[in-house]
Amino acid sequence: xxxxxxxxxxxxxxxxxxxxxxxxxxxxxxxxxxxxxxxxxxxxxxxxxxxxxxxxxxxxxxxxxxxxxxxxxxxxxxxxxxxxxxxxxxxxxxxxxxxxxxxxxxxxxxxxxxxxxxxxxxxxxxxxxxxxxxxxxxxxxxxxxxxxxxxxxxxxxxxxxxxxxxxxxxxxxxxxxxxxxxxxxxxxxxxxxxxxxxxxxxxxxxxxxxxxxxxxxxxxxxxxxxxxxxxxxxxxxxxxxxxxxxxxxxxxxxxxxxxxxxxxxxxxxxxxxxxxxxxxxxxxxxxxxxxxxxxxxxxxxxxxxxxxxxxxx
Amino acid sequence: xxxxxxxxxxxxxxxxxxxxxxxxxxxxxxxxxxxxxxxxxxxxxxxxxxxxxxxxxxxxxxxxxxxxxxxxxxxxxxxxxxxxxxxxxxxxxxxxxxxxxxxxxxxxxxxxxxxxxxxxxxxxxxxxxxxxxxxxxxxxxxxxxxxxxxxxxxxxxxxxxxxxxxxxxxxxxxxxxxxxxxxxxxxxxxxxxxxxxxxxxxxxxxxxxxxxxxxxxxxxxxxxxxxxxxxxxxxxxxxxxxxxxxxxxxxxxxxxxxxxxxxxxxxxxx
Numbered sequence: 192x193x194x195x196x197x198x199x200x201x202x203x204x205x206x207x208x209x210x211x212x213x214x215x216x217x218x219x220x221x222x223x224x225x226x227x228x229x230x231x232x233x234x235x236x237x238x239x240x241x242x243x244x245x246x247x248x249x250x251x252x253x254x255x256x257x258x259x260x261x262x263x264x265x266x267x268x269x270x271x272x273x274x275x276x277x278x279x280x281x282x283x284x285x286x287x288x289x290x291x292x293x294x295x296x297x298x299x300x301x302x303x304x305x306x307x308x309x310x311x312x313x314x315x316x317x318x319x320x321x322x323x324x325x326x327x328x329x330x331x332x333x334x335x336x337x338x339x340x341x342x343x344x345x346x347x348x349x350x351x352x353x354x355x356x357x358x359x360x361x362x363x364x365x366x367x368x369x370x371x372x373x374x375x376x377x378x379x380x381x382x383x384x385x386x387x388x389x390x391x392x393x394x395x396x397x398x399x400x401x402x403x404x405x406x407x408x409x410x411x412x413x414x415x416x417x418x419x420x421x422x423x424x425x426x427x428x429x430x431x432x433x434x435x436x437x438x439x440x441x442x443x444x445x446x447x448x449x450x451x452x453x454x455x456x457x458x459x460x461x462x463x464x465x466x467x468x469x470x471x472x473x474x475x476x477x478x479x480x481x482x483x484x485x486x487x488x489x490x491x492x493x494x495x496x497x498x499x500x501x502x503x504x
Numbered sequence: 505x506x507x508x509x510x511x512x513x514x515x516x517x518x519x520x521x522x523x524x525x526x527x528x529x530x531x532x533x534x535x536x537x538x539x540x541x542x543x544x545x546x547x548x549x550x551x552x553x554x555x556x557x558x559x560x561x562x563x564x565x566x567x568x569x570x571x572x573x574x575x576x577x578x579x580x581x582x583x584x585x586x587x588x589x590x591x592x593x594x595x596x597x598x599x600x601x602x603x604x605x606x607x608x609x610x611x612x613x614x615x616x617x618x619x620x621x622x623x624x625x626x627x628x629x630x631x632x633x634x635x636x637x638x639x640x641x642x643x644x645x646x647x648x649x650x651x652x653x654x655x656x657x658x659x660x661x662x663x664x665x666x667x668x669x670x671x672x673x674x675x676x677x678x679x680x681x682x683x684x685x686x687x688x689x690x691x692x693x694x695x696x697x698x699x700x701x702x703x704x705x706x707x708x709x710x711x712x713x714x715x716x717x718x719x720x721x722x723x724x725x726x727x728x729x730x731x732x733x734x735x736x737x738x739x740x741x742x743x744x745x746x747x748x749x750x751x752x753x754x755x756x757x758x759x760x761x762x763x764x765x766x767x768x769x770x771x772x773x774x
Contacts, residue, residue, distance in 0.1 A: 240524075285760055285763050289719075292522070292523075292723065295524045295584060296715040299526075299715055300712055300715045300716050300756055301760065304756030304757060310752075311749040311753065312749075425526075425592075428584065428585060428588075432581055462596050462600055464596045465593055465597060465600065467592060468588075468593035469593060471586065471588060471592070472571065472589040472590060475589065476571065476575075476586070
């Protein structure tokens with residue numbers, strides 16, 4: 192077992208001791224969401240600004256079925272994954288045919304389409320008020336309605352997701368995606384159907400988003416309209432980037448930082464998205480390269496100060 | 505026509521600067537709110553209509569100079585994050601300054617009421633906006649096609665390296681393009697205020713539409729922006745007659761339908 196896995200396991204055990212269980216669960220759910228985006232952004236080089244489409248769609252569909260038809264928890268998760276993958280296939284089919292800025296704009300525009308459908312279809316989604324009353328059914332006869340058992344449930348699913356994602360990025364398929372990221376013209380020339388591989392990456396990313404969406408709905412017992420909104424899509428891009436895209440564990444670090452940041456600013460001021468926006472701008476202007484680089488810069492700054500202090504003496 | 509105006513401004517910014525500008529909708533909203541406030545200060549609609557977009561353009565220049573300029577080498581992901589953060593700051597800033605509740609804004613007294621066109625009855629102000637937006641699109645077109653600066657800007661969309669090799673300061677070109685794009689967003693916002701009123705979410709709603717126009721029309725493609733703006737404007741109006749709830753979602757559905765048939769957009773660039 193590698194050091195990274197040990198670190199993740201340590202974090203899994205320590206986290207609920209430090210923060211509230213609900214927030215700890217939210218961090219891992221967001222990390223699953225980030226893993227899905229990272230396959231696109233970090234490994235395939237596709238900047239999708241519409242990930243909340245799949246997250247929200249899965250949350251609404253599975254949440255609706257949980258609420259009104261009392262489906263089994265595994266059925267709900269399965270449905271979430273399928274809804275995420277299918278919606279990603281539809282959106283992806285349109286988007287992968289264009290590249291660069293057009294790709295970003297299309298993922299965003301289609302995200303807006305789903306958002307407005309959820310906004311207007313009030314009989315099902317509750318519109319602006321969200322869809323409340325999503326239950327947490329029994330898991331193999333065990334009750335997960337208390338925060339701690341639910342945390343365990345989320346963490347188990349997170350670890351499975353991480354393992355699956357590790358297998359994906361280390362497989363030949365993952366290598367092809369990285370080849371597309373580095374040079375898609377060359378990948379095409381070598382004989383790979385670039386559009387199809389991009390679409391496949393999109394579908395897998397959507398499936399992960401869907402899983403995260405269902406867990407999110409069960410965590411809060413409600414599907415808020417924001418879960419399918421573009422700000423949510425932006426948040427996961429931010430989390431993945433600050434964690435350092437292109438590394439398997441980047442989104443996990445990013446999700447820690449992001450949830451911690453948003454939880455701490457949201458208690459300070461009701462208009463906390465403004466502070467979040469300021470944080471985005473500061474990170475982009477001064478800490479590009481994510482947490483890892485910021486850490487390195489902090490150390491070199493300390494070294495220099497120590498050297499200067501030595502000189503002064 | 506308003507959609508075309510919005511799309512054109514965004515198209516200029518995205519085309520020349522090669523960045524995804526997610527703050528474009530927020531600039532639109534700021535334009536509307538600037539109109540509202542200047543109107544209160546100066547008390548003259550026409551003067552406010554001139555001043556408000558200039559304010560937005562100045563804001564745009566400041567944003568480009570301070571924030572976007574260091575990011576040209578940084579890649580789309582960070583540029584996106586920056587403009588997205590900016591859009592959060594601007595739209596939340598609107599709530600902080602003007603409050604979360606929207607306002608309604610009456611058009612000036614000459615433009616109130618409707619005009620009998622013989623076959624139909626149409627509000628005067630909407631006609632005015634259509635004419636204004638048409639004139640602005642025309643003016644932008646003349647500027648881009650007939651003046652030296654316009655030629656430089658078009659050249660910037662085609663090939664930035666070549667432009668800078670010819671001894672033109674591309675950074676100034678970028679700043680100018682962002683300012684012009686922001687101006688167009690601001691005036692679109694100011695013109696919209698008396699039609700739809702003001703609300704903090706107006707920017708985001710418009711942003712999606714602007715992206716649709718650019719995705720269909722092509723970057724920096726004026727004709728494309730106008731055509732795409734008209735298509736979705738008409739589609740929205742027709743659907744709104746029969747099924748009001750779907751009138752926003754239909755914009756994106758129309759886009760998806762067009763892209764299914766023509767993945768390269770209306771005029772097939774890139």
